[in-house]
Amino acid sequence: MGNISLNQVTKSFGDVQVIPPLDLDINEGEFVVFVGPSGCGKSTLLRLIAGLEDTTSGHISIDGNDATQLPPAKRGLAMVFQSYALYPHMSVRKNIAFPLRMAGLDEAAQTAKIDAAAKALNLTDYLDRKPGQLSGGQRQRVAIGRAIVREPSAFLFDEPLSNLDAALRVGMRLEIMELHEKLKTTMIYVTHDQVEAMTMADKIVVLQAGVIEQVGSPLELYHAPRNKFVAGFIGSPKMNQIEGPEAAKHDATTIGIRPEHLTVSKTEGMWKGRVGVAEHLGSDTFIHVHDTGLMDMMTVRITGDIEARHGDTIYLTPVADQMHRFDEKGLRIA
Amino acid sequence: MATAHSKSAARMMIAPAVFVLLVWMLIPLCMTLYFSFADYRPMRGIFEAWIGFKNYESFLTSSSFMKSLLTTLWMVGGILTITITGGVAMALLLDKPMFGQGIVRILVIAPFFVMPTVSALVWKNMFFNVDNGLFSYAYEFFGAQPFDFLSQAPLLSIVIIVAWQWLPFATLILLTAVQSLDSEKLEAAEIDGAPAFARFRFIILPHLSRAITVVILIQTIFLLSIFAEIFVTTNGAFGTRTLTYLVYQRVLESQNIGLGSAGGIIAVILANIVAIFLMRIVGKNLDN
Amino acid sequence: MARAITTQKKVMWTALAWAFGLMMFFPIMWTFLTSFKTEATAISDPPVWFFFDWTLENYADVQARSNYPKALMNSIIIAVGSTLLGILIAVPAAWSMAFVPSNRTKDILLWMLSTKMLPAVGVLYPLVLLAKWLGVMDSRVLLVVVLMLINLPIIVWMLYTYFREIPGEILEASRMDGASLKDEILYVLTPMALPGIASTILLNIILAWNEAFWTILLTTVDAAPLTKFIASFSAPEGLFYAKLSAASMLAVAPILIMGWFSQKQLVRGLTFGAVK
Numbered sequence A: 001m002g003n004i005s006l007n008q009v010t011k012s013f014g015d016v017q018v019i020p021p022l023d024l025d026i027n028e029g030e031f032v033v034f035v036g037p038s039g040c041g042k043s044t045l046l047r048l049i050a051g052l053e054d055t056t057s058g059h060i061s062i063d064g065n066d067a068t069q070l071p072p073a074k075r076g077l078a079m080v081f082q083s084y085a086l087y088p089h090m091s092v093r094k095n096i097a098f099p100l101r102m103a104g105l106d107e108a109a110q111t112a113k114i115d116a117a118a119k120a121l122n123l124t125d126y127l128d129r130k131p132g133q134l135s136g137g138q139r140q141r142v143a144i145g146r147a148i149v150r151e152p153s154a155f156l157f158d159e160p161l162s163n164l165d166a167a168l169r170v171g172m173r174l175e176i177m178e179l180h181e182k183l184k185t186t187m188i189y190v191t192h193d194q195v196e197a198m199t200m201a202d203k204i205v206v207l208q209a210g211v212i213e214q215v216g217s218p219l220e221l222y223h224a225p226r227n228k229f230v231a232g233f234i235g236s237p238k239m240n241q242i243e244g245p246e247a248a249k250h251d252a253t254t255i256g257i258r259p260e261h262l263t264v265s266k267t268e269g270m271w272k273g274r275v276g277v278a279e280h281l282g283s284d285t286f287i288h289v290h291d292t293g294l295m296d297m298m299t300v301r302i303t304g305d306i307e308a309r310h311g312d313t314i315y316l317t318p319v320a321d322q323m324h325r326f327d328e329k330g331l332r333i334a
Numbered sequence B: 001m002a003t004a005h006s007k008s009a010a011r012m013m014i015a016p017a018v019f020v021l022l023v024w025m026l027i028p029l030c031m032t033l034y035f036s037f038a039d040y041r042p043m044r045g046i047f048e049a050w051i052g053f054k055n056y057e058s059f060l061t062s063s064s065f066m067k068s069l070l071t072t073l074w075m076v077g078g079i080l081t082i083t084i085t086g087g088v089a090m091a092l093l094l095d096k097p098m099f100g101q102g103i104v105r106i107l108v109i110a111p112f113f114v115m116p117t118v119s120a121l122v123w124k125n126m127f128f129n130v131d132n133g134l135f136s137y138a139y140e141f142f143g144a145q146p147f148d149f150l151s152q153a154p155l156l157s158i159v160i161i162v163a164w165q166w167l168p169f170a171t172l173i174l175l176t177a178v179q180s181l182d183s184e185k186l187e188a189a190e191i192d193g194a195p196a197f198a199r200f201r202f203i204i205l206p207h208l209s210r211a212i213t214v215v216i217l218i219q220t221i222f223l224l225s226i227f228a229e230i231f232v233t234t235n236g237a238f239g240t241r242t243l244t245y246l247v248y249q250r251v252l253e254s255q256n257i258g259l260g261s262a263g264g265i266i267a268v269i270l271a272n273i274v275a276i277f278l279m280r281i282v283g284k285n286l287d288n
Numbered sequence C: 001m002a003r004a005i006t007t008q009k010k011v012m013w014t015a016l017a018w019a020f021g022l023m024m025f026f027p028i029m030w031t032f033l034t035s036f037k038t039e040a041t042a043i044s045d046p047p048v049w050f051f052f053d054w055t056l057e058n059y060a061d062v063q064a065r066s067n068y069p070k071a072l073m074n075s076i077i078i079a080v081g082s083t084l085l086g087i088l089i090a091v092p093a094a095w096s097m098a099f100v101p102s103n104r105t106k107d108i109l110l111w112m113l114s115t116k117m118l119p120a121v122g123v124l125y126p127l128v129l130l131a132k133w134l135g136v137m138d139s140r141v142l143l144v145v146v147l148m149l150i151n152l153p154i155i156v157w158m159l160y161t162y163f164r165e166i167p168g169e170i171l172e173a174s175r176m177d178g179a180s181l182k183d184e185i186l187y188v189l190t191p192m193a194l195p196g197i198a199s200t201i202l203l204n205i206i207l208a209w210n211e212a213f214w215t216i217l218l219t220t221v222d223a224a225p226l227t228k229f230i231a232s233f234s235a236p237e238g239l240f241y242a243k244l245s246a247a248s249m250l251a252v253a254p255i256l257i258m259g260w261f262s263q264k265q266l267v268r269g270l271t272f273g274a275v276k
Helices: A042-050 A092-102 A107-120 A136-148 A166-183 A194-200 A218-223 A228-233 A245-249 B004-036 B054-061 B063-095 B101-113 B116-128 B134-141 B154-179 B183-191 B196-224 B228-233 B243-253 B257-286 C007-034 C057-064 C067-099 C105-115 C120-134 C140-164 C168-176 C181-210 C226-231 C241-260 C263-270
Strands: A004-013 A016-026 A031-035 A057-062 A077-080 A154-158 A186-191 A203-208 A211-216 A240-243 A254-257 A262-265 A271-280 A284-290 A298-303 A313-318 A324-326 B039-041 B046-048
Touching: A004 A042, A016 A042, A016 A057, A016 A211, A031 A042, A031 A194, A042 A077, A042 A154, A042 A186, A077 A136, A077 C168, A092 A107, A092 A136, A107 A136, A136 A166, A166 A186, A166 A194, A186 A194, A194 A218, A203 A218, A203 A228, A211 A218, A211 A228, A228 A240, A228 A254, A228 A324, A240 A245, A245 A254, A262 A298, A284 A313, B004 B257, B004 C067, B004 C105, B004 C120, B004 C140, B039 B257, B054 B063, B054 B257, B063 B101, B063 B154, B063 B196, B063 B243, B063 C007, B101 B154, B101 C007, B101 C241, B101 C263, B116 B134, B116 B154, B116 B228, B116 C007, B116 C226, B116 C241, B154 B196, B154 B228, B154 C007, B154 C263, B183 B196, B196 B257, B228 C226, B243 B257, B243 C120, B257 C105, B257 C120, C007 C241, C057 C067, C057 C241, C067 C105, C067 C140, C067 C181, C067 C226, C067 C241, C105 C140, C120 C140, C140 C181, C140 C263, C168 C181, C181 C241, C181 C263, C226 C241, C241 C263
Parallel strands: A031 A186, A031 A203, A077 A154, A154 A186
Antiparallel strands: A004 A016, A004 A057, A203 A211, A240 A254, A254 A324, A262 A313, A271 A284, A271 A313, A284 A298, B039 B046
16 A cells, blocks of 8 residues: 556646656655755646646556546545645534545544544544634644545645744644654655755655656765755755865865865864854854855854854865765766 | 546536527527528518628618617717716715715615616606606706706706616726725825826826726626617607617517618627727736 | 824715715605605605605505516516526536636637627527527516526626635645545535625626516516516506506615625626726
């Protein structure tokens, strides 16, 4: 249950091809995150899997069956929308009951499942309220509840946390991860936030302009990004990417070093620069370094605090085995 | 959302409406077209299937046609003038701060909801009637001779009746437009020293021009088919015979189907010309 | 606006506006008052305003007329019938245009609106002929169908604008939840669009009730609604102002009430969105 395969799937809107031929395998029980910048096609891909859009060519199979021509209702999937898409004229109970009603379950069976889902999601007290009377987080849970009762082979999440404020987002993130632990069902999650991707995923699919740049576990993507785009997208602050003579010294067109893999010193180091803005968070400090001659502005991350004032001279040294090398095509050199 | 399923469902769902309107448009219109080229006068038992454009010739060259065109022009023009100027004035007035605005709106809007036969008869008998109408009492009260509206100024009478009915429509539309006018622009002009009339002419009027155009076009479409008011007051006599009424008489009263049909086609063509302008504006709006 | 609105100005505008409002409403008010007068009082010189012996005899008289109850019934059946028939055809069409638009959607919508511009005289004789041939002349069925056809563009248009305000995602969610098209429209769309549908029905009943071309020319005795019934007062039979007033009030009052609730719908429905 929950194996999904995409085979040479393309999608065009009119004459514009937004997704060139794409292959992807999603295994049972995985938490897969589609991540990428705006317009990269991640939501489109999710909707193709859901059946809300038709593929222009290619096949989608779900649990071994060709689902390409199946309407959304028959694919056995459930989706949580960014805006929750709750039925405003129905109570929470009726919202969650709706898919069960459509499936023809009798009242008793419906009630049992609704009560179970409500208990799991802390919604029991709200069953008789309407969506308009709920907070954002509660609505989110109702949307999830509505998806859970369908017992789908996979859950599809379309940027579910974007409409929540920061504090709520962190809490909901954990709840969704707990849900995955408990249900062990395949989950496909779309987000533009790479932090969500890194913390939640078993497997991340990085997309740009409809093309899969890399598929891998969070740590794989962190340690071994396949190209400059993935290297720059995963990890915050962004990896420093240096071109020119310094890169040539290391037999590459571009070298990359993450801000957390640079050591600093006031007196000596491989690269010399001038301190610009320093962001002191207490737990970490981000220092922006200018005039290195290597790139416009390098970013360094240090645990704890450091005395570095604007204009001070500073020396940076990369940690030896953490340097990434990329060739002239932007691809990783092993 | 666009999938093959939903697209084919969409086609099926829109089909009844399209089919029904298509039939409504094509079949009767084609029949009228057909009859317009025939000489068909059932009361006299005459039927000749094809006489070319003779009906059109005689309709267009008849003195009744030119007169009816003029009558239509005067009627529609008169009603438009009254409703637009009155509508702008009422809209500006209703936009001002006042007490009981909601009720005043209701009072002003009410005439639009009165059925045409009722308003025509009420005006004809209780206001215009030279013996017992209220206007006659008013004239006498001021020491003048009562004015027999319906026989001395029948066209004006009908214009008054219909203008009374449509003034609320124009007012409502123009009020909506006035209320969408950003008050900041007016305040800036006031601060710059512009007097009230200049503010009206250079800021309010241009903003309203689009709404006014829409009102003119929509009202024209409806006014071209005024029927009940004429039917119930003058029956087309005394110079109140519009093009619509002329065609109606040819078809149903004198039963010259061929001639009347030609007239009907001509009316359709004229209405289409107005409609094209309206559709362009509506079409532009649909793009938003 | 920081500047205070002087009460004096407010009073001035109020006076002016009420004056015009009352002037516009006067004919209706006068008809209302006259309906409670005796015929003699109705044409008294000078006219009486409020202080007379109010009587209900005119209302009784009009309602006793053999064709009044029938005319009333006909108006109701024709107005409600044509509206409901129109809704049945228009809801799917509006759904299709609002939620699955295609390149042709705009053109189809404009075309539908253009059918409303067709002058009725252009199709008068064929309709009479067809009606006679089908044996439906002077029948309610005929009028229900004809009035539905002339108002269908407005119904479709209004529903279309209301449907567009519903977030498409909610309908998608229902599809994911296993709803068929019928389920989607019945259990999700219609309840959400109920206010819009109600407004459309309201405006349409008003338009159909007041229609005074086809209802006059396609009926004689059986299907004649109130529009034609009132027209029978046009040939004077002695004193009749009070009765005319009573008949008029009976014909007009329900619509006046409905109309007061539907001002916004009027703007939306009859200007086809060209004015916001």
